[in-house]
Amino acid sequence: MARVEFKHVVKEYHDEKRGTFTAVSDSNFVIEDKEFVVFVGPSGCGKTTSLRMIAGLERQSSGDIVIGDKIVNSLHPKDRDIAMVFQDYALYPHMTIKENLSFGLKNLKRPKEEIEKKVQDASNILGLSEMLDRKPRELSGGQRQRVAVGRAIVRDPQVFLFDEPLSNLDAKLRVQMRVELSELHKRLGATIVYVTHDQVEAMTLGERIVVMNKGSIQQIASPAKLYNEPQNMFVAGFIGSPAMNFMDARIAGGKAQLEGVAFSLSDAMAKALQPYEGQELTLGIRPEHIYDEYYAEKMGVSKENTMQATVQVIENLGAETLLYFRVGSRMVTARVNPETDVRLGQMMTFVFDRSKMHFFDPKTEQRIV
Numbered sequence: 602m603a604r605v606e607f608k609h610v611v612k613e614y615h616d617e618k619r620g621t622f623t624a625v626s627d628s629n630f631v632i633e634d635k636e637f638v639v640f641v642g643p644s645g646c647g648k649t650t651s652l653r654m655i656a657g658l659e660r661q662s663s664g665d666i667v668i669g670d671k672i673v674n675s676l677h678p679k680d681r682d683i684a685m686v687f688q689d690y691a692l693y694p695h696m697t698i699k700e701n702l703s704f705g706l707k708n709l710k711r712p713k714e715e716i717e718k719k720v721q722d723a724s725n726i727l728g729l730s731e732m733l734d735r736k737p738r739e740l741s742g743g744q745r746q747r748v749a750v751g752r753a754i755v756r757d758p759q760v761f762l763f764d765e766p767l768s769n770l771d772a773k774l775r776v777q778m779r780v781e782l783s784e785l786h787k788r789l790g791a792t793i794v795y796v797t798h799d800q801v802e803a804m805t806l807g808e809r810i811v812v813m814n815k816g817s818i819q820q821i822a823s824p825a826k827l828y829n830e831p832q833n834m835f836v837a838g839f840i841g842s843p844a845m846n847f848m849d850a851r852i853a854g855g856k857a858q859l860e861g862v863a864f865s866l867s868d869a870m871a872k873a874l875q876p877y878e879g880q881e882l883t884l885g886i887r888p889e890h891i892y893d894e895y896y897a898e899k900m901g902v903s904k905e906n907t908m909q910a911t912v913q914v915i916e917n918l919g920a921e922t923l924l925y926f927r928v929g930s931r932m933v934t935a936r937v938n939p940e941t942d943v944r945l946g947q948m949m950t951f952v953f954d955r956s957k958m959h960f961f962d963p964k965t966e967q968r969i970v
């Protein structure tokens with residue numbers, strides 16, 4: 602059983618400038634056997650530190666780390682039965698691909714035949730068989746990345762750890778490697794813990810995602826749940842691209858009042874917001890849930906909540922068009938059909954999909970509904 606668990610894990614660093622700095626605070630999670638879990642968050646949020654603590658490359662300041670059924674707090678990295686793939690691949694430049702793949706097993710003094718078989722198997726899985734005699738510099742970035750993964754596979758570890766493994770690849774190759782990694786996971790049936798700052802990568806790869814900010818776990822959930830039911834404004838704004846729009850709205854008479862319009866609420870929403878009557882809340886809605894009038898009709902979106910606004914910026918992305926308009930002091934984005942006929946400075950009627958609105962408490966930033 603290759604499950605990984607953090608129980609109240611804390612990591613503090615001490616340096617002269619910052620004094621005691623908490624990189625990871627009270628982290629609790631369980632990664633189940635064979636699960637693909639992605640840690641995501643902005644730079645410096647503590648995701649790499651979390652991964653390095655699983656690997657044993659960094660010792661936690663307090664708390665327990667469990668791998669399989671063992672507490673591994675004081676276990677050396679090489680005794681944790683994990684394999685880590687780094688961002689820079691960490692290949693040995695003077696060795697051939699075959700030597701790079703077999704190096705770890707040779708160190709472990711495994712029998713020659715076993716090493717041979719494992720290297721063959723891994724090269725077949727990863728399409729490296731033709732290049733075993735080459736040196737890393739003779740490979741493309743994507744191929745080097747595969748060798749780094751192959752080095753982990755031959756070790757047949759309980760848990761694979763990936764630290765931003767695709768960040769050195771160009772956008773197209775990243776998409777291709779993403780698909781390969783997903784397939785590899787299915788094929789190996791292994792537990793994978795993967796770190797990235799890229800929310801698209803997280804959403805496409807992770808069965809569950811751990812969203813981190815400033816050393817704290819914000820939410821652990823499936824991609825769909827993070828998208829549809831974000832716990833707070835940080836998660837709501839971080840997951841999804843372009844980011845969720847936020848606007849100020851006052852709850853009055855069972856409606857949400859904002860900038861001269863009153864948005865109606867579904868019965869369930871009105872009920873959940875009853876305790877906030879008279880209060881200023883933050884309304885959140887994703888750009889893809891704001892429609893132009895014509896398309897809303899076509900899609901059968903209820904046209905109860907509409908707003909007139911002047912189009913300030915138009916970004917045509919080919920498959921979609923982004924329109925920017927102002928609501929109070931906030932710039933709001935709508936993601937509309939590219940065939941929408943629109944000119945800069947035009948007054949437009951935008952339809953807000955009532956069923957996709959969220960409300961947050963601006964003080965705690967937690968989602969209410």
Ligand code: ATP
Nearest residue numbers: 614615616624643644645646647648649650651798
């Ligand atoms: P990135 O995406 O930039 O790699 P991250 O989320 O992986 O970011 P970490 O590398 O885990 O972030 O770092 C978390 C925090 O801990 C950062 O503020 C970083 O400066 C700090 N930190 C990391 N390693 C050390 C160290 N050895 N000494 C002091 N502070 C450190």
